[in-house]
Amino acid sequence: MKLLLSVFIVIFSASSHAYNQQALMEAYFGVVMIRGYNEDGGMAYGSGVVVADHTVVTNCHVLRATKQPWVSRGEDAYPITSVRADVWHDLCLVTSPTLPLKPVVRGNSYALTRGQEISAIGHSNGVPAPITSIGEIQGLYSTPSGNMIRSSAKFLMGASGSGLFDMDGKLVGINTFKTAGYGRSIHFALPVEWLETLEKMPASTEFPVRGKALWEEDEDKKPYYMQAAVPESRQDWANMEKISAIWTQNETSNADAWFSLGLAEQSLKQFDAAATAYQKAVSLDGQFVEAWFRRGEVAQRLGDDKTVKDIELQLQKIDPLLVSVYQNYLSCEQNCQKQ
Incomplete structure (x- = not known):
């Protein structure tokens, strides 16, 4: 389900945001x-x-x-x-x-936003010419200097050390590690700002x-967003719920923590609990588009038509184009074959 939602949001991003072809070619x-x-x-x-x-x-x-x-x-x-x-x-x-x-031209990981379109360029599988993969920012995790970046832009073995670029061709991260899962890895890039110390x-x-x-540290010593990524990629929802619950207890104002908990609970068909977690996520970050979509999906499952409609109004404030994407997604939630 998360894959399908990502597809909808990437389509929206690609249709509503321009990119600098010349700058991306120079980055390449x-x-x-x-x-x-x-x-x-x-x-x-x-x-x-x-x-x-x-x-x-x-x-x-x-x-x-x-x-x-x-x-x-x-x-x-x-x-x-x-x-x-x-x-x-x-x-x-x-x-x-x-x-x-x-x-290349350097960018700024602090300027990135969740859902923003980005491009990973690297030598996946050791091919002689770099391969470009387009995706979106899925998460930004603060460090003392720069944001660790989670993205849907894929990279494979051989692309470690490759570049993550914004659509103006500016380097914002270094693609470094990923989780292994059932056909769906989660990709992380180090912030470009770390170069200043280096x-x-x-x-x-x-x-x-x-x-x-x-990223090779013992699991229980890693940041929560890394801990939760492993069971998410393996679709081990019970373990993800356990980790995410601890995450929300220790970082109560972290929207990503509440979203992670909501995703695990939704996948376990605990829809009332998921609704609460997603609501907390959007209350902390009103621009969290995927959380709004998920909140609407759960509301539809619970027969809460008022909340489904209220979310349309919230999305209208973020970007009017999102409303039709949201409506199509909920329609697909009922009628499409989920992945």
Whole structure:
């Protein structure tokens, strides 16, 4: 069901927001491949983004198994001579003195909004040319410097370290980790602002780069949004409900926590409880479109026609175009084959 709702909202986003084709093309040419031989002779590879002259950001876990990595663009190779590594945050800044490529334009993760259309560009599956995946911002999680980003823009193995761009071609995040699920992974990108600290760190010539990243922490030590993402992707609704309930208790003013609880309860057919959770989410964030849609869907299940209509008025205030999308979604909720 969540997949179907995402499709409706992406269609709305694509039809109502423009994108800068030239800027996105320039962003595309700022994405490169990071390659190197493993100790056993196999090939290690990932993605990177040119963020300054002769400088590429990638994930440190891309550099764990190779002593002599290089930057690759098509058939061209450029040696990497040094690295600035923030292993815990899984960001590495590599220097390649002969790299001739133009840096991308940096954006601002604080300026992002839930539901905003974005583009992931990287070398998924190690293909020579970058692959572009369009999606939307599904969640923004505050850190001391920048927002961790959850998006529906897919990336696969080989795209770790790739770029997440807004539709003006500005780099807003570094695609880093995802959950594994039943055909539906959840994708996370690190905020572009973390580069500012990384650029001030000392350079090293030591490879490989090893150490545990924050997303590899024990489950019970991770932030709640990471903990809840795993059972969500596996459709383990009972466990997701348990984690989300604790999340709401500890972060009572977090709309994402209440939405997560509502989604779990709705999936468990606990519709009254789900209605309460979704209502709390929209009371905390009146622009939370997916929560409004879900609240309306549950209201329809409960025969609460007044709430269904009241939500139309709320969506009208956000964007009049959303009303017809909402109506079509509820109609599909009754008549379409859900995914």
